[in-house]
Amino acid sequence: MSELLVRPQTHDPAAPPLLVNRLSVQFNGTAALREVSFTLPAGQRVAIVGPNGAGKTTLLRVIAGAMSPTSGSVEIYGARPGGHVCIAYVPQRSQVDWRFPVTVADVVMMGRIRRLGLFRWPGRSDWALVRQALARVGMDDLQKRQIGELSGGQQQRVFLAQALAQEAELVLLDEPLTGLDLPSQEAIFRLLDELRQQGIPVLVATHDLNLAAERFDRVMLLNRRLIAFGSPREAFTREHLAATYGGHIHMLADSGGMLVLTDTCCEGDEEAA
Amino acid sequence: MNGLLAWMAEPFAYAFMVRGLVAALIVGVACPVLGTYMVLRGMAFLGDALAHIILPGVVIAFLLGWPLSLGALIVGVAAALSIGALTRRGAIREDAAIGVVFAGAFALGIALLSAQRSYAVDLSHILFGNLLGVTGGDLWQMAGLAVLVLLGVGAFYKEFLVLSFDPVLATTLRLPVGFLHNLLLVLIALVIVASIQAVGVALVLAMLVTPASAAYLLTRRLPVMMVLAAGFGAIGAVLGLYLSYYWNIASGPAIVLVETALFLLVFGLAPGRGALWSWVRGRAAAAHETEILVYATARCGECSRARRVLEARQARYRWVDIDRDAQAAAYVRQVNRGLRSVPTIVFPDGEVLVEPTAARLEAKLDQLGAPPTPAEPSGAH
Numbered sequence: 001m002s003e004l005l006v007r008p009q010t011h012d013p014a015a016p017p018l019l020v021n022r023l024s025v026q027f028n029g030t031a032a033l034r035e036v037s038f039t040l041p042a043g044q045r046v047a048i049v050g051p052n053g054a055g056k057t058t059l060l061r062v063i064a065g066a067m068s069p070t071s072g073s074v075e076i077y078g079a080r081p082g083g084h085v086c087i088a089y090v091p092q093r094s095q096v097d098w099r100f101p102v103t104v105a106d107v108v109m110m111g112r113i114r115r116l117g118l119f120r121w122p123g124r125s126d127w128a129l130v131r132q133a134l135a136r137v138g139m140d141d142l143q144k145r146q147i148g149e150l151s152g153g154q155q156q157r158v159f160l161a162q163a164l165a166q167e168a169e170l171v172l173l174d175e176p177l178t179g180l181d182l183p184s185q186e187a188i189f190r191l192l193d194e195l196r197q198q199g200i201p202v203l204v205a206t207h208d209l210n211l212a213a214e215r216f217d218r219v220m221l222l223n224r225r226l227i228a229f230g231s232p233r234e235a236f237t238r239e240h241l242a243a244t245y246g247g248h249i250h251m252l253a254d255s256g257g258m259l260v261l262t263d264t265c266c267e268g269d270e271e272a273a
Numbered sequence: 274m275n276g277l278l279a280w281m282a283e284p285f286a287y288a289f290m291v292r293g294l295v296a297a298l299i300v301g302v303a304c305p306v307l308g309t310y311m312v313l314r315g316m317a318f319l320g321d322a323l324a325h326i327i328l329p330g331v332v333i334a335f336l337l338g339w340p341l342s343l344g345a346l347i348v349g350v351a352a353a354l355s356i357g358a359l360t361r362r363g364a365i366r367e368d369a370a371i372g373v374v375f376a377g378a379f380a381l382g383i384a385l386l387s388a389q390r391s392y393a394v395d396l397s398h399i400l401f402g403n404l405l406g407v408t409g410g411d412l413w414q415m416a417g418l419a420v421l422v423l424l425g426v427g428a429f430y431k432e433f434l435v436l437s438f439d440p441v442l443a444t445t446l447r448l449p450v451g452f453l454h455n456l457l458l459v460l461i462a463l464v465i466v467a468s469i470q471a472v473g474v475a476l477v478l479a480m481l482v483t484p485a486s487a488a489y490l491l492t493r494r495l496p497v498m499m500v501l502a503a504g505f506g507a508i509g510a511v512l513g514l515y516l517s518y519y520w521n522i523a524s525g526p527a528i529v530l531v532e533t534a535l536f537l538l539v540f541g542l543a544p545g546r547g548a549l550w551s552w553v554r555g556r557a558a559a560a561h562e563t564e565i566l567v568y569a570t571a572r573c574g575e576c577s578r579a580r581r582v583l584e585a586r587q588a589r590y591r592w593v594d595i596d597r598d599a600q601a602a603a604y605v606r607q608v609n610r611g612l613r614s615v616p617t618i619v620f621p622d623g624e625v626l627v628e629p630t631a632a633r634l635e636a637k638l639d640q641l642g643a644p645p646t647p648a649e650p651s652g653a654h
Contacts, residue, residue: 146493
């Protein structure tokens with residue numbers, strides 16, 4: 001019963017939003033993550049890139065507190081993830097049961113459940129917050145739809161609205177851009193811009209190196225260990241890319257910069273296969 | 274008319290039939306409401322196992338003169354914890370652990386029962402229920418358990434909803450996931466105890482999952498699904514008792530048979546999802562569809578390649594972007610067992626090619642008689 005009584009962790013304003021220190025995760029003896037360390041300042045948008053099986057999802061889940069590290073530590077605003085209700089983790093779309101009998105508004109309301117507390121039903125102010133969150137992602141007219149009746153971009157925006165309703169102060173997105181058309185991607189970036197203005201840091205796992213280079217403050221190259229973490233210019237060097245992707249990458253340099261082609265794609269689909 | 278009324282009223286001239294009806298309705302409504310979560314979480318096997326596992330608890334409580342629910346609850350919780358302990362270190366898979374505990378506990382229950390005198394009679398009652406032997410005291414106990422279970426579902430509705438929808442989300446929202454999971458198991462154990470008298474441990478699974486599965490086919494709203502499931506359960510209880518009375522069938526199996534028939538009816542006829550509906554839609558589509566359907570996405574090289582082949586052969590095709598059409602995306606996932614494989618190409622004759630090579634696509638167009646050169650007379654001709 002004691003776990004029912006845990007109060008939400010208060011934030012240390014002097015601490016960084018996210019501090020990861022020598023984080024390692026092992027599954028059945030094989031290392032999924034090895035000695036990963038980095039610090040994330042407020043308001044930054046970070047792309048995590050790396051080949052399939054690089055540990056991107058594992059890293060996000062450990063930061064979210066949904067998985068325990070084998071060694072090392074994660075601190076969010078100065079405390080372990082387990083006490084926080086301010087972390088929003090949006091899974092890959094392939095991980096969601098889209099046939100589940102819930103509406104768009106129901107899924108967004110899930111973000112408020114912990115703030116509501118046990119034995120209390122959502123009140124008028126909670127539904128107003130849900131409507132607000134849906135309006136911010138441009139989906140207020142679809143709130144009564146069953147979640148399976150949406151396009152891929154709309155499905156992704158429902159979960160972003162859930163993070164807004166949760167009043168998240170750290171947002172983790174797993175492959176939110178995969179399989180979306182350009183207008184849907186733009187809609188998501190507009191929202192991420194808003195989060196940046198509010199000082200909320202966002203970590204995004206992605207396969208799209210070009211988007212990572214163009215639309216993010218920082219890029220993390222990950223392949224079980226942290227290979228590079230910095231501005232796109234610092235991170236995307238020939239050496240770093242080769243160390244991250246090995247043989248699965250082709251680099252074409254020209255006067256304007258470098259064109260990078262990887263032959264990894266669509267992690268979720270492969271997992272499902 | 275009077276004849277029908279008399280026919281309907283006749284069974285309930287007997288007090289034991291009235292008590293049986295009340296008992297069947299209590300169980301018929303309480304089980305499916307909880308069963309809704311079991312269907313959504315894929316817990317059917319665990320539910321069946323739990324029903325058998327609590328047998329020794331019931332028998333021991335009976336021998337010691339305790340309330341049966343207390344014995345069932347103790348054994349149910351112990352079993353849930355031991356299944357958790359067996360799987361915790363990844364020693365064996367959960368379904369195997371459930372199987373081991375399930376069979377072992379059930380054997381213990383039978384062994385304890387078989388040491389008693391009136392073994393044969395009592396065993397069949399515990400396995401298949403004895404609805405018409407329900408006493409007034411039994412009814413009060415069943416009603417109390419059912420109210421407790423429904424209160425539990427009401428109190429933790431939104432937490433159970435999140436847990437069923439996405440356990441990882443439940444964890445990141447810092448819901449007490451372990452506590453909620455065990456609470457759900459305890460509620461299932463309680464409703465099973467309430468049902469033993471009505472349908473027995475061997476058939477209680479049907480009360481839990483059959484009406485809820487039928488409801489799942491009819492709605493995409495959880496509250497509606499619960500109400501519909503309870504409705505199917507109630508109909509099953511009433512019709513099952515008539516079946517039992519007039520055809521002289523054991524009442525527990527009669528109720529389960531009616532519920533199964535209701536499920537099959539819904540499965541066949543459900544609008545949008547039923548088998549009949551799919552067949553009709555398939556026929557209608559086959560009759561009207563003379564063009565090739567290409568399910569694709571904007572950024573997919575293979576799709577563009579397929580398009581070039583179709584253009585070159587002047588095939589009549591329709592391009593469907595599955596990023597913009599959720600129904601189309603769902604169809605592609607259905608065809609490809611959950612994967613969004615593009616291009617998925619559906620031909621007028623019903624054949625589906627997924628990510629075909631250019632040669633395979635050409636061969637299919639040959640088979641359909643697509644001309645290598647324009648067949649219809651055109652202005653340039």
